[in-house]
Amino acid sequence: MERRCPDCGVRMESVTLQTNGGYELQVISDEKRGGILGSLGMNERLDIQPVVCPECGLLRTYVEAE
Ligand SMILES: [Zn+2]
Known part of the structure; x- marks a missing residue:
């Protein structure tokens, strides 16, 4: 999915x-x-998808939808 920098x-x-x-x-x-x-009492683990803005360097992380 395409993400765009909010700034x-x-x-x-x-x-x-x-x-x-x-x-x-x-x-x-x-x-x-x-x-x-x-x-076993384990919690759910979710992968994340980090994205970076090439202009300002903003780093955001999104939880990957299953
Ligand atoms: Zn930016």
């Missing part, structure tokens, strides 16, 4: 956002999952 109006470019250790960031929701993961 510049130009198309934002996809980038990879990682921790210093090279792990990709995830969103952890409070919503409990069903099935095996739910029985």
Whole structure:
């Protein structure tokens, strides 16, 4: 999906956002999952899509729709 910078109006470019250790960031929701993961008490993990504005450098992250 195309994202546009709210300040510049130009198309934002996809980038990879990682921790210093090279792990990709995830969103952890409070919503409990069903099935095996739910029985283990794990929360739902959602991938994120970071985008950067090439004009002003604004970084935004969106939770990826499943
Ligand atoms: Zn911008």
